[in-house]
Amino acid sequence: MTRTWPIALRAWLLLACMVTLTVAVYAPGLGGGFVFDDFPNIVDNDGVKPPDASIASLVRSAMSSPSSEFKRPLASLSFAANYLSTGMDPFWMKATNVVIHLANGLLVFLLMRVLIRVSARSNKLTTTHGDITSAIIAGAWLLLPINLTAVLYVVQRMESLANLFVLLGLLGYALARERMQSKDTRVAAVVAAASVIVPTLLGALAKETAIMLPLYALLVEVILFRSKTSAGGIDDSSHSPRQDLRVWAFFGVVLALPMIGGLAWLMPGLLRPSGWSTRDFTMSTRLLSEARVVVDYIGWTLLPTPGALSFYHDDFVVSRSLFSPWTTAFCIVVLIGLVWIATAIRHKHPLISLGIALYLGSHLLTGTILPLELIYEHRNYFASMGLLLACIPLLTAPDSAVANRFLVARYAALAGLIVLWTAVTAITSHAWGDPLRLAEELGGRAPKSPRAQYELGRTYIIYSHYDPTSPFTNMAYAPLEHAALLPGSTILPEQALIFMNARMHRPIEDAWWDSLIRKLGTNKIGVQDESSLSSLTLCSRKQECDLPKQRMVDAFLAALSQGTPSGRLMAIYGDYAWNVLEDKDLGLRMTQSASKALPGESAYRIALIRMLVVQGRYAEAREQIATLEHQNVAGSLDSEIEQLRALPQMR
Numbered sequence: 001m002t003r004t005w006p007i008a009l010r011a012w013l014l015l016a017c018m019v020t021l022t023v024a025v026y027a028p029g030l031g032g033g034f035v036f037d038d039f040p041n042i043v044d045n046d047g048v049k050p051p052d053a054s055i056a057s058l059v060r061s062a063m064s065s066p067s068s069e070f071k072r073p074l075a076s077l078s079f080a081a082n083y084l085s086t087g088m089d090p091f092w093m094k095a096t097n098v099v100i101h102l103a104n105g106l107l108v109f110l111l112m113r114v115l116i117r118v119s120a121r122s123n124k125l126t127t128t129h130g131d132i133t134s135a136i137i138a139g140a141w142l143l144l145p146i147n148l149t150a151v152l153y154v155v156q157r158m159e160s161l162a163n164l165f166v167l168l169g170l171l172g173y174a175l176a177r178e179r180m181q182s183k184d185t186r187v188a189a190v191v192a193a194a195s196v197i198v199p200t201l202l203g204a205l206a207k208e209t210a211i212m213l214p215l216y217a218l219l220v221e222v223i224l225f226r227s228k229t230s231a232g233g234i235d236d237s238s239h240s241p242r243q244d245l246r247v248w249a250f251f252g253v254v255l256a257l258p259m260i261g262g263l264a265w266l267m268p269g270l271l272r273p274s275g276w277s278t279r280d281f282t283m284s285t286r287l288l289s290e291a292r293v294v295v296d297y298i299g300w301t302l303l304p305t306p307g308a309l310s311f312y313h314d315d316f317v318v319s320r321s322l323f324s325p326w327t328t329a330f331c332i333v334v335l336i337g338l339v340w341i342a343t344a345i346r347h348k349h350p351l352i353s354l355g356i357a358l359y360l361g362s363h364l365l366t367g368t369i370l371p372l373e374l375i376y377e378h379r380n381y382f383a384s385m386g387l388l389l390a391c392i393p394l395l396t397a398p399d400s401a402v403a404n405r406f407l408v409a410r411y412a413a414l415a416g417l418i419v420l421w422t423a424v425t426a427i428t429s430h431a432w433g434d435p436l437r438l439a440e441e442l443g444g445r446a447p448k449s450p451r452a453q454y455e456l457g458r459t460y461i462i463y464s465h466y467d468p469t470s471p472f473t474n475m476a477y478a479p480l481e482h483a484a485l486l487p488g489s490t491i492l493p494e495q496a497l498i499f500m501n502a503r504m505h506r507p508i509e510d511a512w513w514d515s516l517i518r519k520l521g522t523n524k525i526g527v528q529d530e531s532s533l534s535s536l537t538l539c540s541r542k543q544e545c546d547l548p549k550q551r552m553v554d555a556f557l558a559a560l561s562q563g564t565p566s567g568r569l570m571a572i573y574g575d576y577a578w579n580v581l582e583d584k585d586l587g588l589r590m591t592q593s594a595s596k597a598l599p600g601e602s603a604y605r606i607a608l609i610r611m612l613v614v615q616g617r618y619a620e621a622r623e624q625i626a627t628l629e630h631q632n633v634a635g636s637l638d639s640e641i642e643q644l645r646a647l648p649q650m651r
Helices: 007-031 038-043 055-062 073-086 090-122 130-143 154-182 186-204 208-225 245-270 283-302 327-344 350-362 383-395 404-432 435-445 450-464 471-485 492-503 510-522 527-541 549-560 567-581 584-597 602-614 618-630 638-645
Strands: 228-230 241-243
Touching (some): 007 090, 073 090, 073 154, 090 208, 283 327, 283 383, 383 404, 435 450, 450 471, 450 492, 510 549, 549 567, 567 602, 584 602, 602 618
Antiparallel strands (some): 228 241
16 A cells, blocks of 8 residues: 655655755855955954954944945844854855745745745635645745855845845744734734834844835735734634724834834935935936846746846946836836736735735835935745746646646646746856856856956956966956946046056056045946045055055045045045055045044044044044944943053054
């Protein structure tokens, strides 16, 4: 007699196999290094390298992120924990990310089980295949190529960690609401509310995208639960479900009011041209462009190609009107069509409707009016789950729902998709396992991307070890010079060329300086431009680069000529003036301006205090120390303040 395993057990075994496959696919990528935003957030950020696990050190770590004014303290603390355990080894940083990804996969499985069960119950369908479908969705989500950057790109732990809380909250809400529909207890109502509020607050400490949890819960509510609870009241399941106004009141408090308040706070700044001064697009052109981006994401998620998932997308052409390019209008029609479909089928096919709604809803924060960069693959970490929820149940539907003659075709299509997703993720993961291999792979995928070409040249420089005889030295010039000429390029390529030749005592071409200064005087100054000037300043300070001072001054003046300069730019110029030009008055003025522009940035104030002491302005230095003490949260600045007070002149 053949033994048949229970469906639930088979689902768990299938999930275990998919988890094992995920580990095998991601293992080759653990050996690579840090990339792009990993450097300002982790590698070059001393805040996430605490000397010990004291409260003061951990608070300093928590508040050290340069990526957001909200500091994302939970994510920064996790980087600090990695550092305390294993140092700056990227292997363990990435391994931690894989563990978080696997935990999220488990939560996706549990969440899908509840959503499919509730959907089947509301439509009076069997849930026989619900657990298997849930395991397939979760396993496929774990293997999706578009989710790779949320795992192997170390800094995007911010995204995966935030979504850990989002998934926990959504699971808790769905379970509590399911309980309320059969037996409306006060405990279930409290759990439902807490499942939205608490994970939103905790997740936002990792990344602000967690604030979308109330919207996701509302979409689940409207499409699946339809604001109904047990009609019999507390501890009474004898009646049919009824409309419950408490649900709408709850979402009015946790979603509508915060949204209105947030828009009131954001809109004045967004409507000012200065709010978009560092971007090459406006609010209107961003909205037009994001219509194309969000539609592109669908293809990149379901039918990905290595060329599309190129990591660097700064070669994207901004939409200037509905028909420039023409695909803008087409994509807007597609998005309107998806909204119409999700609305029209919400009763008959609630899972498809919910999947579409979750996908589109997840892009409302990063794909609308905020002046963020246009494209990042990791923004689909949650959204991709919505697409799978909309598609996979169609391919795993019982025979009674779809004609039997399509059974083999449906299963073959599903198997083909999973093989495609696994293969593309495996190929990309292998590339991420070695810095040189990754740079060459991404450079080949995006030949028109200034960032990809710059990273390729920069990697060759690193491998050259500044040895003029190394073959990597000559290999670096072509991609860097190519990157410098590409539209939208920052001064990073010119800075790298100048830096490399200066370190190797080779002649620096005038054309590189001319291009760098021209860009600073005509293009909008961004963070990467500031970082480039900071690198040249540091190299000059260490006397590792013999850079012509007048060229450096011209570069700073060109950058400062564009409207109101940032506090960071003024601080960098102050550093250069003080330490390289030895113009103490200019250095002090620029540092004072930087501290005034960013009063909460303790590093600028500390530098200012030291300059004031050198110039004998002790009373002003003491005033600045007093201000610094007010910023000393939980003793995070104790050591710096102690060092300043220990200066002989300040005793």
